[in-house]
Amino acid sequence: MPTALITGASRGVGAAVAHALAPTHDLLLLARPSDALTAVAGELDATAVAVDLTDHATVAQAVGAVTDLDVVVHSAGIASSLRPVAETSAAEWRELMEINVVAAAELTRLLLPALRAAGGHVVFLNSGAGQRVNPGWTPYAASKFALRALADGLRGEEPSLRVTSIYPGRIDTDMQREIVAREGGDYDPSQFLTAGTVAAAVAAAVAAPADAHPTDVTLRPRAH
Template sequence: MGTYLITGATGGIGTAIAELLRERGHDLILTGRAQDRLDALAGKLRTGAHAATQLISTAPGTRPSAASGASIRTIPLDLTEPRRLEASLASDVLPDRLDGVVHAAGVVHLSPVAELEADEWIDHLSVNLVSAAELTRLLLPALRAAAGHVVFVNSTAGLRANPEWSAYAASKFGLRALADSLRAEEPSIRVTTVYPGRTATEMQRSVRAQEGHPYAEDDFAAPATVARVLVAALETPRDAVVSDVTVRPS
């Protein structure tokens, strides 16, 4: 049984990842801005269909085994303030070993460059990039101790920037660079970047409203589908790493 920290755990993709890891029997550290939403998610994961049932095993030829109650902890974090993350984490006793960190938090606001003010650029970069870098730095000792895995939930906007997506795309291009550098610097840690296309989340609902288009959930990939791809990367045997994977709606 492993221990995984998830940022943006109350978002669509973050919650789907938490559900899947919980079903595998792993200990979870859920982070997000709102404590009440974190508490609600933790309560949901402790009961019913998402109760722990099996463990991930990355050893070839082995089968997942039954799991007993995995622990679920919550830590409220404000990723708009990356300088304060170290103090926020200091108030919680984090494990000495972390099997994985999943960076699933993100914000997006569409606007042409001519109308994007400095505060909007700073918000995008703080949440989507700088906080991911700072959290990774702070958690590296625990990740090294477990030869852990860092997963960055990026976006297809991190591969191509379209009109009105400049701030979001810039933050995601930077996130890709962070992942590539980390992979080269930390040979004992596996690093994966997942590039989801449009996914049926509340963020996507907001994006469609900003674009002036209706939101239809069936038009997009399900968060659970993205989560399955991500967890499959975590389950890859230790002799390989899924470094980059793109998930687009069909």
């Protein structure tokens, strides 16, 4: 079977993507060390790679032996504190960029030899915030616009690869619960996409016939 590497695979969308690709791919699951990562890897008979993606030296060591690789799904990321620009510190800007953009760029760079050899596929889990900016979301949106630029630039530079950006609306995850709590609202999961729906979009892009290049996929919750 082909091999897929998924980041942020211990929970949320990353874990859902792992479940969606497990029937068709051997899996390498990257996430910070946790019981959740161990559990997902055990359930799917996958290989767990417990690393902090911002520790670039350790990441390089962990993936150095990866030579057969068909798919990379960048699902790891963090949300912002939902403050306006006037109240957002330089430290928060750096953290968002480091985790949401630089970690994905560096991991992609490390894996490019294996991906080129396979004519592989790189999928970036972006956000609706990578297409538009709402008040209070500027630092997060900036990181997602940068992730979009990374995907678009990589697509142009690596013509042997397929590069897909997925732009989901808000998703029913633990992170979303935290965001809604910051916003001071009541949490209604029916208003959001499910992680499984987003994972299905990833799986569909990966399964697209070889003559197709799915570049951008936008998902929005249906009105209720």
